[in-house]
Amino acid sequence: MSERIRVGIVGYGNLGQGVERALAVNPDMQLVGVFTRRPPATVNTLSDAVPVHSMEELESSDGGIDLLILCGGSRDDLPVQSPKLAAKFNLIDSFDTHARIPEHFAAVDAAAQAAGKTALIAAGWDPGLFSLNRLFGEAILPEGDTHTFWGRGLSQGHSDAIRRVPGVKAGVQYTVPSEDAIARVRAGERPTLSTREKHERVCYVVLEQGASAEEVSQEIQTMPNYFADYHTRVNFISEEELRRDHTAMPHGGFVIRSGPTGEGNRQLIEYRLTLDSNPEFTASVLVAYGRATYRMNHRGDVGAKTVFDVPPGLLSSKPMDELRKELL
């Protein structure tokens, strides 16, 4: 236990709390502090033993932290925090705006390379585990088709985006896959389906007093990257209804690769997640990939990384010979 990986959490919402829980079941890792933009005294961590600091304290010190796990949002927090902090720390984030990954990667890479740090971006389950399965499917069955379905589930990133719309007091968004589309893919039909045809986005919104439902609805439905390409329904509800019906955070989905080999032999690869708690699962992925990130830095593998760069054995706390013996 003398060489535990010392971890700091940046941002303490649902995801940050999930990371605290996940670290508690990974004895080779140790939570040394939570860093927040809120007044530290107002943040209650699950364990009283965890010190809470301001972000400023993080920026002025670098002692004793092997890895930061960034738990902020992809729209406003991570584009600023990840490049800035990669100049001083190894880190991992769950940046999930797919369309902006190349620019985020470039910004983080420049900072991490210059500092000799390792920064893994876009970890979690999508992007993350689902991305890996899209890659495996395409590499192994080059002639096939890949379909990703999400839900039914609450999307943290999209709920976050709703809540930043002026006039919105609170809100959640569910991604719902089309049953018909799933059935066609699983039957090996290899249909051409747009993302729009495969899912809808269903929003439940509580308005600020005096806000215009029509304006809010319009603003959400036209939001680029998040909603503009989907069939999006916006429902307005009361704060009480939101609390009563929409506090759990389930999610899931699947990646299917279907393709032929040889003379028409059909091969099907299916990866499926069924999650009671999306933030706790994402946090669990971040912790495992955080371990790998720290180890890659230790090996001298610096710069920005993604799940595509990580040898899977580095995710486990067990030594490679034990993994070969037990799991291969």
Next chain:
Amino acid sequence: MSERIRVGIVGYGNLGQGVERALAVNPDMQLVGVFTRRPPATVNTLSDAVPVHSMEELESSDGGIDLLILCGGSRDDLPVQSPKLAAKFNLIDSFDTHARIPEHFAAVDAAAQAAGKTALIAAGWDPGLFSLNRLFGEAILPEGDTHTFWGRGLSQGHSDAIRRVPGVKAGVQYTVPSEDAIARVRAGERPTLSTREKHERVCYVVLEQGASAEEVSQEIQTMPNYFADYHTRVNFISEEELRRDHTAMPHGGFVIRSGPTGEGNRQLIEYRLTLDSNPEFTASVLVAYGRATYRMNHRGDVGAKTVFDVPPGLLSSKPMDELRKELL
């Protein structure tokens, strides 16, 4: 196309033929020759353009081959061939005797390290893709349970083992998962199940003239690693029945990781393969991991490797920036 990876196939049975087919849909790779212990003139490859050589020719030359894909059996061929050939070539094998992986790894590693070559052992889907999913499950959900189910499907390794028993003229083996065990795992029951309780092994055997059914049955059922730990049923059939009912080579199975996070939130990861042709799918995995093996050698990463060592991005012919943009 000027930098295609030049590949040799060693052993031309079902798996070798699958590799020839898989290489045909991977334009960055080129099949330069098939090497066989049979008289080369008796081996008919799918493409007339592929030269067939004797194993001796392989041993006496090393010109122009970037990677060997070994398609022999795990019991007699690979334990000898892999260490021997790793002293001269980058290679990949599908060694699948789980219990002997550590010693096979050590033998191959010594040869490959000394020669500056890279040799990936135990690739395919189990060991291989299933191993990866066992590793991911355990690393991400440390408190959960992993269950692997195989079948219903024909096992090449086990059929091979049957056919080496004295008195056996021909035979196949199907692995059949227990429906009851599957239902319990998927329901989140977290049962403790031995491999024996989860599957049976069903064999269909054609006897050599004059061979004793009782002795053959006994020999199969007590074979260590392959059958001794399972409930094994041996059925004797005619050559005609074998040809009529048992020529397809379907397989599949799944790896399920079920575990809690936080305060009792249940998280389920399921990876499932449904394969019309086991050898063609295994061959497709070998080709993708063969590409990665060659690239690892190019990077200076020498010695024996397993799927646990391979950064997934190396499996694809696409450059990493394109993968990040398209698949992450």
